Amino acid sequence: MGVFRSAVITFPGSNCDRDLAVALEQVCGGEVLRVWHGDAALPDKVEFIALPGGFSYGDYLRSGAMAARSPIMQAVIEAATRGVPVLGVCNGFQVLTEAGLLPGALLRNAGMNFICREVALTVENSQSQFTAGYHAGQQITIPVAHHDGNFFADSETLDRLEGEGRVAFRYAEDVNGSARQIAGILNAAGNVLGMMPHPERMIEAAQGGSDGRALFESVIKGLVAS
Amino acid sequence: MKVRVTVSLKNGVLDPQGRAIHHAIEGLGIHGVQDVRAGKLIELEVDNSVSDADLETMCKQLLANMVIENYRIERVASQETV
Numbered sequence: 228m229g230v231f232r233s234a235v236i237t238f239p240g241s242n243c244d245r246d247l248a249v250a251l252e253q254v255c256g257g258e259v260l261r262v263w264h265g266d267a268a269l270p271d272k273v274e275f276i277a278l279p280g281g282f283s284y285g286d287y288l289r290s291g292a293m294a295a296r297s298p299i300m301q302a303v304i305e306a307a308t309r310g311v312p313v314l315g316v317c318n319g320f321q322v323l324t325e326a327g328l329l330p331g332a333l334l335r336n337a338g339m340n341f342i343c344r345e346v347a348l349t350v351e352n353s354q355s356q357f358t359a360g361y362h363a364g365q366q367i368t369i370p371v372a373h374h375d376g377n378f379f380a381d382s383e384t385l386d387r388l389e390g391e392g393r394v395a396f397r398y399a400e401d402v403n404g405s406a407r408q409i410a411g412i413l414n415a416a417g418n419v420l421g422m423m424p425h426p427e428r429m430i431e432a433a434q435g436g437s438d439g440r441a442l443f444e445s446v447i448k449g450l451v452a453s
Numbered sequence: 454m455k456v457r458v459t460v461s462l463k464n465g466v467l468d469p470q471g472r473a474i475h476h477a478i479e480g481l482g483i484h485g486v487q488d489v490r491a492g493k494l495i496e497l498e499v500d501n502s503v504s505d506a507d508l509e510t511m512c513k514q515l516l517a518n519m520v521i522e523n524y525r526i527e528r529v530a531s532q533e534t535v
Binding site for chain 2: 338339
């Protein structure tokens with residue numbers, strides 16, 4: 228493996244793209260490329276793609292709806308299909324569901340309020356390439372900051388997600404009305420993770436904790452090993 | 454020609470916005486409203502060349518999220534005030 232290359236996609240209205248890039252630089256190292264939504268292609272040899280939080284396109288129509296149809300997303304979908312790990316955080320998760328890379332949808336929080344605080348999460352699946360650095364059942368603390376984090380899917384889809392071990396993280400308590408307290412899910416192949424909480428905001432003690440660090444470590448370790 | 458697309462949440466999908474509106478209506482002192490569901494109205498001005506199939510595609514791929522929403526398409530005569 229040459230120099231590790233990751234990419235952070237920036238949409239108009241993204242606001243956590245720099246945080247995500249810093250987390251990638253500090254934890255994964257290598258080269259972090261910043262990619263604009265209007266680009267038609269990803270840079271060569273990108274090994275990890277991250278979609279940041281924020282309010283892409285002002286949340287017009289639906290959160291993530293416009294971003295999911297932006298030019299770069301065709302390249303992201305194609306890369307995800309090839310098995311490149313793709314992480315979507317917060318608005319990034321909304322974009323991944325809108326793009327059809329992950330099932331379900333993120334609705335307005337059940338309590339209508341924007342929720343911005345640290346929440347306790349339970350790691351449900353510690354076998355994925357994003358969560359191998361945690362152990363199953365581990366409780367971690369990661370902040371959320373969202374208005375539309377209420378995960379919805381029909382009961383068949385929820386059963387399938389649970390049955391296939393595709394629930395990566397669950398809220399330890401009801402935070403936003405999410406079905407079965409789901410905070411993060413994987414695609415069937417396990418290389419796409421969408422989550423509402425922000426692991427990039429918890430990578431060192433100065434941020435109040437480092438529980439998010441293992442997620443980025445898991446990805447880089449998995450790639451080095453493969 | 455004008456086209457009116459109404460996007461509404463599917464049955465069973467929680468609508469906290471509708472619930473808040475319902476609560477506010479009760480605050481007006483008006484009773485007897487059983488339920489409130491909020492949706493979206495999208496108006497398009499389209500050429501005659503835009504087919505019904507095109508409109509369906511627009512709705513399915515962009516205007517509505519089929520996981521949570523239904524849509525209804527109405528072609529409206531241009532003289533009618535929308």
